[in-house]
Amino acid sequence: MSIKMFDGFKFTRLSTPIHNMDPRAKFIQTIGFFVAALIFSNVYALLAIFLAQIPLVFVARSTKRWLKSMKGGAMLAILIFVMNFVTGTTFVFALSMTIRFLALISSFSIFFMTTSPDDLGLALQSMRIPYTLCFTFTTAVRLVPTMAVDAQTVVDAQKSRGLELDKGNLLKRIRNYVPILIPLIVNAIRRSVELAEALESRAFGTTEKRESLVTLKMNRLDYVTIVATLTLLAIVVYVSLNVTLPTPEIPIRVPDIWPWKI
Amino acid sequence: MPTIVVKDLTFTYLGSKKPSISDLTFSVDEGQFVILTGPSGCGKTSVCRCLNGLIPHFYSGELEGDLTVCGLSIREKSTSELARKVGFVFQNPENQLFSLSVERDVAFGPENLGLPRSETRKRVDWALEVTGISGLRYRAPYELSGGQQQRAAIAAVLAMKPEVMVLDEPTSFLDPKSAVDILKVVHDLNKTLGMTIVLVEHRLDLASQYADRVIIMDKGETILDGKPSEVLGEKARLIGVGIPRITLLAQLLQKDGLSFASIPISVEDASVAIRRLLSS
Amino acid sequence: MIKTENLHFAYPTGGDVLNGIDLDIGDSEFVAIMGENGAGKTTLIKHFNGLHKPTKGRVSIDNIDTRKRSVASISKDVGLVFQNPDHQLFCETVEEEVAFSLKNFGYDTETIDRRTNAILETLDLSQYAESSPFTLSGGERKRVALASVLVWNPKHVILDEPTIGQDYQQKDRLRNFILQLVSQRKTVVMVTHDVEFVAECKPRVVLLSAGRVAGDGPAREILTDDVLLNGCSLIRPQISSLMHSLRDLDVSQDIIDVYSARACLVKAYEKVRKCQ
Numbered sequence: 001m002s003i004k005m006f007d008g009f010k011f012t013r014l015s016t017p018i019h020n021m022d023p024r025a026k027f028i029q030t031i032g033f034f035v036a037a038l039i040f041s042n043v044y045a046l047l048a049i050f051l052a053q054i055p056l057v058f059v060a061r062s063t064k065r066w067l068k069s070m071k072g073g074a075m076l077a078i079l080i081f082v083m084n085f086v087t088g089t090t091f092v093f094a095l096s097m098t099i100r101f102l103a104l105i106s107s108f109s110i111f112f113m114t115t116s117p118d119d120l121g122l123a124l125q126s127m128r129i130p131y132t133l134c135f136t137f138t139t140a141v142r143l144v145p146t147m148a149v150d151a152q153t154v155v156d157a158q159k160s161r162g163l164e165l166d167k168g169n170l171l172k173r174i175r176n177y178v179p180i181l182i183p184l185i186v187n188a189i190r191r192s193v194e195l196a197e198a199l200e201s202r203a204f205g206t207t208e209k210r211e212s213l214v215t216l217k218m219n220r221l222d223y224v225t226i227v228a229t230l231t232l233l234a235i236v237v238y239v240s241l242n243v244t245l246p247t248p249e250i251p252i253r254v255p256d257i258w259p260w261k262i
Numbered sequence: 263m264p265t266i267v268v269k270d271l272t273f274t275y276l277g278s279k280k281p282s283i284s285d286l287t288f289s290v291d292e293g294q295f296v297i298l299t300g301p302s303g304c305g306k307t308s309v310c311r312c313l314n315g316l317i318p319h320f321y322s323g324e325l326e327g328d329l330t331v332c333g334l335s336i337r338e339k340s341t342s343e344l345a346r347k348v349g350f351v352f353q354n355p356e357n358q359l360f361s362l363s364v365e366r367d368v369a370f371g372p373e374n375l376g377l378p379r380s381e382t383r384k385r386v387d388w389a390l391e392v393t394g395i396s397g398l399r400y401r402a403p404y405e406l407s408g409g410q411q412q413r414a415a416i417a418a419v420l421a422m423k424p425e426v427m428v429l430d431e432p433t434s435f436l437d438p439k440s441a442v443d444i445l446k447v448v449h450d451l452n453k454t455l456g457m458t459i460v461l462v463e464h465r466l467d468l469a470s471q472y473a474d475r476v477i478i479m480d481k482g483e484t485i486l487d488g489k490p491s492e493v494l495g496e497k498a499r500l501i502g503v504g505i506p507r508i509t510l511l512a513q514l515l516q517k518d519g520l521s522f523a524s525i526p527i528s529v530e531d532a533s534v535a536i537r538r539l540l541s542s
Numbered sequence: 543m544i545k546t547e548n549l550h551f552a553y554p555t556g557g558d559v560l561n562g563i564d565l566d567i568g569d570s571e572f573v574a575i576m577g578e579n580g581a582g583k584t585t586l587i588k589h590f591n592g593l594h595k596p597t598k599g600r601v602s603i604d605n606i607d608t609r610k611r612s613v614a615s616i617s618k619d620v621g622l623v624f625q626n627p628d629h630q631l632f633c634e635t636v637e638e639e640v641a642f643s644l645k646n647f648g649y650d651t652e653t654i655d656r657r658t659n660a661i662l663e664t665l666d667l668s669q670y671a672e673s674s675p676f677t678l679s680g681g682e683r684k685r686v687a688l689a690s691v692l693v694w695n696p697k698h699v700i701l702d703e704p705t706i707g708q709d710y711q712q713k714d715r716l717r718n719f720i721l722q723l724v725s726q727r728k729t730v731v732m733v734t735h736d737v738e739f740v741a742e743c744k745p746r747v748v749l750l751s752a753g754r755v756a757g758d759g760p761a762r763e764i765l766t767d768d769v770l771l772n773g774c775s776l777i778r779p780q781i782s783s784l785m786h787s788l789r790d791l792d793v794s795q796d797i798i799d800v801y802s803a804r805a806c807l808v809k810a811y812e813k814v815r816k817c818q
Contacts, residue, residue, distance in 0.1 A: 007555065013362070013402065118362045139360060146356075146404075150629070156593050157630040159613045160622045161690060162646030179642070182632035186676065190628065191357055198358035200320050202422065203345040207376035213369035213383060302681050302709045353707075408579055434707055437578050437735040439775040464709055467738065467780045504710030507738065507780040507800050514804045520811055529780060533787040536807060540791050540814055 008069020009112040010145050017221065018060040018114045023123040025222035026111055032229035033107035036236045042245040043096040050103040053110060062113045069109040070102065077101050091252035117141040122216050131210055139195070147188060154183045263333065264289035265426060265458045266313065270327035273308055273317055282308040284482040285327070292425075295452045295459045295472055297490070300479035301502040306462045309479070310430045312336055313460060315344040332425050346375065349419030351429040355411035359403035364395065364414045367403060371422040382421075389417040392455075393447055409440025416447060426458040427451065433465055445469050467506035470494060471528035478503055490527045508532040543569055543604055544590055544620075544698060544729065550598035551585060560585060561753035562599070569697075570727045572720075574740045574761070577750035578775035583733045584625075586750065587700050590731070592616040603698070618647060621696035625703040627687035631675040636667060639675050640690045647694055661693045665719070681712045698729040705736045717743055741765060741779035741798040749774050762796040 013019070018026070036049050057066045077098045084094035121138035125131060155165070158179045165176050199205075239245075271286040283305040290296055298306045311317040315336045318325045329336045332347040352358045361367040368389050372382040390396045393413045398406060403414055412432050419427060429448065433441035449472040451457045463469045470476060470490040478486040478493060480501050486493045494505040495513065512525050512532060520539050526532035544567040551560040560582050567573055575583050588594045589601045592608045592615075601608045603616055624630060633639040637658055644654045662668045665685050670678060675686050684704070692699065701720075705713050713736075720743065723730050734740060740747060740761055747764040749757035757770040764770060766782050778786065779798045785806075789795055793810055797803050 011362075116362045118366055142360060142362070153624070153626075153629045156588065157624045159593065160591055160617050160624070161630065161643040162614045162617055162694075164612070164614050164646070179630075179632045183629055186631070187628055194352065194354060194357035195360065197316060197320065197350075198352060198360075200316060200341045201314055201345055201350040201352075202371040202418065203342040203374040206342040206374050209376050210373050211377070211379045211382065212373055213379060213386060214366060300709075301711055303679055431707075437775045438737050438777045439578075442777065502709065502711035504713070508784050511781065511784070511800050511803055511807075514800065515807060515811075518804070518808050518811075520807070529783045529787065532784050536784070536788060537791065540788070540807075540810055 007065050008067075008072060008109045010065070011113060011116050011141075012062070012065070013116070014061055016060045016114070018056060018110070021114075021225065022216055022218045022222040023115045023119045024126070024216070025218060025225045026115055027123065028226050029229050030107045030111040032233050034104060035233060037100050037103040037107070039236055039240045040245075041093075041096055041100075042247065043092050043099065044247075045239075045245055046096050046099040046103060050099055050106065053103070053106050056110055057106075060110065060114050062110070065113055066106070066109055069105060073102060073105045091250050092248055112141070118214075119216065122212060122214065125210075125212070126216060131208060132205060135204075143188075143191070146191075147184070150187050151180070151184055154180055154187075157183075265292045265294075265332055266290040266460070267330045268309075268312075268327075269329070271309075271312065271329055272324075272326040273312065274324045276322040278323070280482075281324075282482055283312075283479075286482075286484060287327075288477065288484060288487060290458060290460065290475075292458055293452070293456045295449070295474045296461070297466070297469055297473040297476045298460055298462045298479065299464065299466065299476065299503055300485075303481075304479040305482040306479055307430055308482075310350070310428050310460065310462060313426070313428050314348040314350045315339065315341040316350075342374075345371070345424075346422060347425050349422060349424035349427045351412070351415050351419055351427065351432050353431045353434045355408060355415055355435065356404075358415050359411060359418070362402050363400050364390070364403055364406075364417070365399045367414060368418045368421050371418060375422065385421045385423065389420040392420060392451070393417040407440065408436045409443055412436065412440070412444050413447060416444075416451075420451075424457075426460065428460045428462075430462045431464065432461075433463065433468070438468075441465060441468055445472060448472070464504060466494065466504060467508075470506060470509075491525050494527060495525065543567065543602075544731070545603075545605075546586075546589065546596075546599065546601045548599035549586075549589065549596050549601060551582075551589070551594060551596055553585075559753045560596075563750075563753070563755055565748065565755065565758075567729060567731060569729055570724070571729055572724045572743070572745040573731045573748055574743070574745045575731060575733045575748050575750060576735055576737075576740065576764075576774065576776060577756070578735070581750040581774065582753045583750055584702055587622065587702060587731065587733055590698070590700055591620040591622045593622075614646065617696070618694065619696055620698045620700060621691040621694065622700045623688055623691045623702060623704065625706065627675075627683040630687060630690070631683060634674060635672050636662070636675050636678075636686055637671045639686055640693050643690055643694050649694075657693050657695075661689045665689045665692075680707055681709070684708070684712075692723075696728075698731070699723060701730070701732040701734075703734055704732055705734060705739050713739055735776065737765060737776055737779050741781065744799070749776075762798050765798050766796055 033049060033053060037046060040046055057063055080101050081094045081098040084097050117138040121134040124134040163176060163179060267289045268286050271283060272281050273283050274281040298309060300306055308317060311321060312329050313331060319341050331344060334344055334347060359367045365386060368386045369382050372385050390399055393416050395413050395417060398410060403411055432444055436444060445468055448459060452459045461469060473490050476490045476493045477484055478498055478501060485501060486498060494509050499505055506527055508529055509525055509527050512522050516522055522535050526535055546563050546565045549560055549563040577583055592611060592613045595609050603620055608616060631639060633642060640661060641654050641658045644657060662671055665688060667685055667689060675683060704716055720730055744761045747761050748755060749764060749770055751774050756773055757764050765779055771777060781800055781803045782798045785793055785795060785797050785803060794806050797806055
């Protein structure tokens, strides 16, 4: 799991139908995937939810970066699979949980890759959330790639002083991260102070009543997306309550004498 | 009344034993271009912070004396009130631009003031035009070069229509060409808009030709204060100020017997003077 | 010796690209690498201690390919001082900060103490040995960063923008210190766009533009070539601009520092006076 994983959540400015969608519509779509993935436990359904996102990735021309977030989540996904399987669930169930996890990450990855933090802030504002909170949120999101660059620079600087991050026993390796974390934190604080100075100097927080220069406007695609998402979600709820979905028979599980089988 | 009036200003940062600035008294008239310089730690950044109220409202400590800008006292008025009169451009362009488009960053200040959208739009258009970056309107600040970023930072401050602009070492991170460009932009603001400028700068070779006045500080006090050609002499050099190389050259040549009517601070002035000396 | 042969490099996510750099820096040479922001200067020097490995071509330090050694191993010979000291300071005292690298390289306690005290003395930081590096001023932190690299006495020293944020006195001290390193037969490479500083140091100047070497020669040749300078967002040192404006008066055109200009103009003046 490297810093490159964050690329899968980083916003890049492109002009695709997904990028140009109103963030509120996109958010509803993301929540749609999220809720659907949580409602179902059936492996086929979860697989369908996961695969349904892939065309969106293509339309957003973000395949390479999306794969990075998948790769980054792979470690955790494997952990989830192992934890489930080793505590005695069926192979299929463990697989379902893994796919659910990937579907959840994927939906948020798509959202953050295609939505600019500024637009996110505007969306939050339109939902009557206080401006200062919106700004805090968007600034935090905006600072993630900046901090990633900082982190890489710190790693480079310490490596240049002979620090070897991949040598030594586990304890030493953990201690080796102190020379990385401290400069990172100090830099984050310094950056924040400089940012705060700039904000004060531009009268931040003077009035709650702000008229933004740029406003969000929903168009037909946005409304269609919202309606489609809500309809599909309704279908999902209906199916999960009334229809028993087929489950593949793969008789692999840990033996009965396994000590911690649930 | 002068635009900036400083009287017996003393400030000690919280937790510090010594004051950063001591008993400063000077005033700046409307439309003046003042360079504030001195060795590291002389207090020039603290003076800048006083000018827009960051001292005493953002930086805690003991403040004695007073500073009034455009009639507003920093003791009584908040930073947001002072921000309408005093614009501040910081050294590092990275942390003063935080939107994903230049336009939104420039609109930030007017939006904060609660101005109506139409007024904000007018100001954004104007600020981008004056700083020559109308073409960069929709670009993301982090994609721009250092010089373009500083122009955007200046535009962002301009949009609040201040009367005074304070710039704290704005060319620090810029390459020489961008540094020259930015100083020209600041000079234009001074000449065409009549904006009062307080510029903290080490690169006196590039900046002193635009200034009406140079104030040299050391250890929290003002040591020299006057026209650039009067101030940038031997004493300034001994304090540790990097006077322009051609000014130093002229002073050395003066010692060697070549006489200058006035010590030049720009290449043009030096060239004219030396040409006169070398032609029979 | 630092040598690059047809060095190509591109970041996987795009960004800075080096497009075939052939560079030979001999032992004990003093070189300034200049060029506009984005030309690839910092990317280039990160190849010198192995942080970057070329995507095409070869980089070798003292005739060993950098791909064959780890960063820690190359760093024993090549000390890279980063631009922003805040990217490396983390210890509770300056002394610990400086000793960090020696501990990493496996020196014994006695040597560590001896060398740490020596470098603190040399860089005028002994008074701060027990202080926290975070309480020091910007200029002092930069000296601590420098000390923490020089303490292990690398043969080649690379400085990334050493003059940014420094006032005139600090730069003067830095210049003297760099010249001291040069006199100690160390290879010194500095990345900078401070034309006036380079004019006073007079190193060999390598100009980078768009990932290629655009110029390579003594400072007095490169810093007086308008065509080269314009292509790299650089300007002539002030003295050179002055001499250029007087070129029809037959004054030397490769002067870039104050004292040479003084000597030249005094001579010219005396010649004029003699003719009168």
